[in-house]
Amino acid sequence: MHPILSEILNAVLLLAWVLFVVIVIARVTYNYFAKRETHKVAIYYARKVIHILAGGLVALLIALYPLFETPLVPFVMGLLLAVFTYIPHKTGKLMYWFQDPDNIYEVDFCIMWAIFITLGWFAGKQLGYNSPFLFGALPLLFMAVGDGVTGIVRNALFKRRVKHWSGNLAMFIVSxxxxxxxxxxxxxxxxxxxxxxxxxxxxxxxxxxxxNITVPIASFATLYVLQLMGIF
Structure with missing residues (x-):
């Protein structure tokens, strides 16, 4: 198969998985918690499931397996998902099981995912990584999985969205x-x-x-500067 067609096929499969997570798994998660918690708490759990199983897992797969030669296709994937999550806010037809009318942070998540999977590839190339996508994947894993765990811990403890050091400790351990x-x-x-x-x-x-903006920026910058300094 031609490399470009192979990359397109890989992108389609990954996008199909993301849509399955968003439309099926996240909704099942919401329905489960909606019977036991408030609507807002159920939404928050569903969002974190999407963070981990869509954003985090896909970044890890791209980093560990030769699915793409360059970041072009993953970048486009991220932007397409940003549009997909923004349109319901624009039209007012929210996907109620994970979208909150008070914020559009999931759109920021998709945009930052696209940016840092791309920047990470260039940084990884510069630093001599055998798998250059790995460099960008780590900050995305912090954003998706680390922050996902943070939200789950806080939700379990406080039953609402709140900043608390218990979540940050859990995030650091996992990250x-x-x-x-x-x-x-x-x-x-x-x-x-x-x-x-x-x-x-x-x-x-x-x-x-x-x-979703500050975490990948801070972690990417820290990682890049430290490795330029020779600290590995």
Whole structure:
């Protein structure tokens, strides 16, 4: 099969998985928790399931397997999903089981996923990684899986969306473990720490921050600078 056709097929399969997670698994998750918790809590659980099983798993698969030669197709995938999640907000026809009319952070998630899977590939190439996608995947795993665990812990403890250090501790433990499992060493652990600390910051000078933006930026920058300095 021609490489371009192979990449398109891989993209279609990954997008199909993401849609299955969003439309089926997340809705099942919402229905389960909606019977036991408030609507907002059920939405939050569903969103974190999407974070982990869609954003996190797909980033990991792209990093570990030769699905794409360049970041072009994954970048387009991320932007398509950003449009897919933005349209319901624009039309008012929300996918009620995971979309909140008060924020569009899931759109930010898709955009940042697209940006950092791309930036990470270039950084990985520069730093000599055999699998350059791996470099960008780590900050995305912090954003998707690490922050996903943060939300689940806080939801379980407080039954509402709230910033609390219990979630940040859980995020650091999971994120550092992922960094070590992927052989990032000290630079990975310190970038996990940066991600876990910045996630706690919700407001800056009166401006509300989205951790889907701050987490990948802080962790990517930390990881990149440390490795440029020779700290691995």
């Amino acid at each position: 550092a473990a992922m960094a070590l499992a992927l052989n990032f060493g000290l630079s990975g652990v310190l970038s996990a720490l940066a991600a876990s600390l910045v996630e706690r910051v919700e407001y800056l000078g009166g401006l509300r921050l989205d951790d």
